[in-house]
Amino acid sequence: MxxxxxxxxxxxxxxxxxxxxxxxxxxxxxxxxxxxxxxxxxxxxxxxxxxxxxxxxxxxxxxxxxxxxxxxxxxxxxxxxxxxxxxxxxxxxxxxxxxxxxxxxxxxxxxxxxxxxxxxxxxxxxxxxxxxxxxxxxxxxxxxxxxxxxxxxxxxxxxxxxxxxxxxxxxxxxxxxxDGPGDPVLSYVDRVHGEFADGLLMTDDRIKRFGAVYAPELADVIREAVAEAGLEPAEVDLVIPHNVNTISWRHVIKELEIPPEQVFLDNVPRLSHCYSSDVFVNYTTLRDAGRLKAGRPYVLASVGLGATFGAMVIRRSGTEAA
Amino acid sequence: MPETPTTAFDEVTAWILAKNPERESVGADEDLVENRLVDSLSFVEFIFTIEQAADTEIPMDTLDLDDLRTLNSIRKAFFDGRTPVTG
Structure with missing residues (x-):
């Protein structure tokens, strides 16, 4: 085990x-x-x-x-x-x-x-x-x-x-x-940047700094999680993100040098950002639409005010043949 | 240091340069969003800057995002639209 x-x-x-x-x-x-x-x-x-x-x-x-x-x-x-x-x-x-x-x-x-x-x-x-x-x-x-x-x-x-x-x-x-039969967690990476601990009370200068590090840091955390899982970004079937907004994700996509369609953003205009729930809500949207393929890896990724950057790589249970 | 604006449109360029002090110029067809010259945190301020410089209200309901992508597209959409930006 x-x-x-x-x-x-x-x-x-x-x-x-x-x-x-x-x-x-x-x-x-x-x-x-x-x-x-x-x-x-x-x-x-x-x-x-x-x-x-x-x-x-x-x-x-x-x-x-x-x-x-x-x-x-x-x-x-x-x-x-x-x-x-x-x-x-x-x-x-x-x-x-x-x-x-x-x-x-x-x-x-x-x-x-x-x-x-x-x-x-x-x-x-x-x-x-x-x-x-x-x-x-x-x-x-x-x-x-x-x-x-x-x-x-x-x-x-x-x-x-x-x-x-x-x-x-x-x-x-x-x-x-x-060690159950479900989707195994292949890796999890998070990084905390205490300089942004004021969260919603950050000054304009701190917000600007947060904006500057947001995309490169989230991309780097995703890359690290993918590497820890023994994968290359291109092997990931989809990034299942938080629904913060599309422009922030466009910047992350550019940093990751992946095709835009590799990040699931369909729920941004439908649901907006639902605190800690997004990545799991988006997982169910994709699963219920038949878009999660057995045996394929997925990255759940989110950012929390405070600030924490996190990414979890999972593999959809079952085999690709299934 | 960004140059002092001499025309209404120059105020837009000056705002971008002030937000990006590491830059000395902005290409006329440079994608402002993709190149993060306007980041997601300052877009509202950017719109207000264009509105103030152009002395117009940008109709958000019908706004085409491509109109905000480059200096040339901004000039075309909200200023005179005839003189290409060369900066």
Missing amino acids: TGTATLERIESGLPSSRVKIDDLAGRLGLRATEIGVFRKIYGLDELRYEPGGGLLDLVLPPARRALEALPEGRRVDYVVFAHTMQMLTPPGLDAAPLIRDALGLHGAEAFAVNQQACVSSMGAIDITAELMRADRGRRAPGGYGLMVTGERAYSPRIQLIPHSAIMAEAAAACLFTL
């Missing part, structure tokens, strides 16, 4: 309420020109946003569907809630154990990961897989982890990343284990 993390089932969920970005101009204090730039230059159009919706209403449905893949008689040892914003519940309420209990997984350990912002979902799987490897000899083998994402754009302050993104609502869940 190699102790390789394997993604056994990924599910996602979206609020039914579709909103055009123009309709958020008042709430976000954006002028017509700024909305125009978000639409024409950044490639945004529509997103899911349900004012007043509850956190658990968003998070639980995909988590329940992912748990349907848990084999009979097997147990979930960890429930990890990965999120971007630090505060998603009123003080005194800890969302992770609430989610665990609502899913009936009372025997699991529950905790949250949000230090990597929008990279936290991939980071949570990496961290939890390491915990599961360390558990060998302490727990009965064959346990599973459940990573869940999902957060509400409850305030304009956390819905707008100036000059970058308009945040939207979505949720995802990933059931994973070690």
Whole structure:
């Protein structure tokens, strides 16, 4: 047994309420020109946003569907809630154990990961897989982890990343284990740049510096993850990205010297950037459209304010012949 | 140091050079987006600069992104459109 993390089932969920970005101009204090730039230059159009919706209403449905893949008689040892914003519940309420209990997984350990912002979902799987490897000899083998994402754009302050993104609502869940039959994680790389720790409160000069390093650094992290997986960028079937905007990804594509069609950007105008959920939501879009090919490698890639650059290489389970 | 603008259109070139102090000039047909002379964080400011220099409001609903790609296309779309940029 190699102790390789394997993604056994990924599910996602979206609020039914579709909103055009123009309709958020008042709430976000954006002028017509700024909305125009978000639409024409950044490639945004529509997103899911349900004012007043509850956190658990968003998070639980995909988590329940992912748990349907848990084999009979097997147990979930960890429930990890990965999120971007630090505060998603009123003080005194800890969302992770609430989610665990609502899913009936009372025997699991529950905790949250949000230090990597929008990279936290991939980071949570990496961290939890390491915990599961360390558990060998302490727990009965064959346990599973459940990573869940999902957060509400409850305030304009956390819905707008100036000059970058308009945040939207979505949720995802990933059931994973070690050495299972699912998609193996071939590599995971993340890098934290503490100079951008102020996140949404960065000064203009710091934002400019962040903009300068964004594309080359993300490209470099992707290249490193691909190399760690023993692959060349050209061998990757698709990059499954976060939905921050199309112009940032165009710059990353240029840095990577790969064809634009090798990065899946179709969900940018449909869903916009959904905090930590994007890469897993996009995975389900591609899978449900039959675009993930058995045996082929894919790169999940995201950037979190703060700033963390992350990339995970997985191989779609099964064989190419299948 | 970027030169002091002498025409309305020069304000656009001056803005780009001010944002990219390592550059001394911008090619008339150089792709401003692909070459990251205008990055994603400053596009709104860039639009406002063009609007101010051209004394016009850019209609975002009908804007063709290609109109913003090069100095020549900007001149053609928002200024007189007759004199090619040679810088």
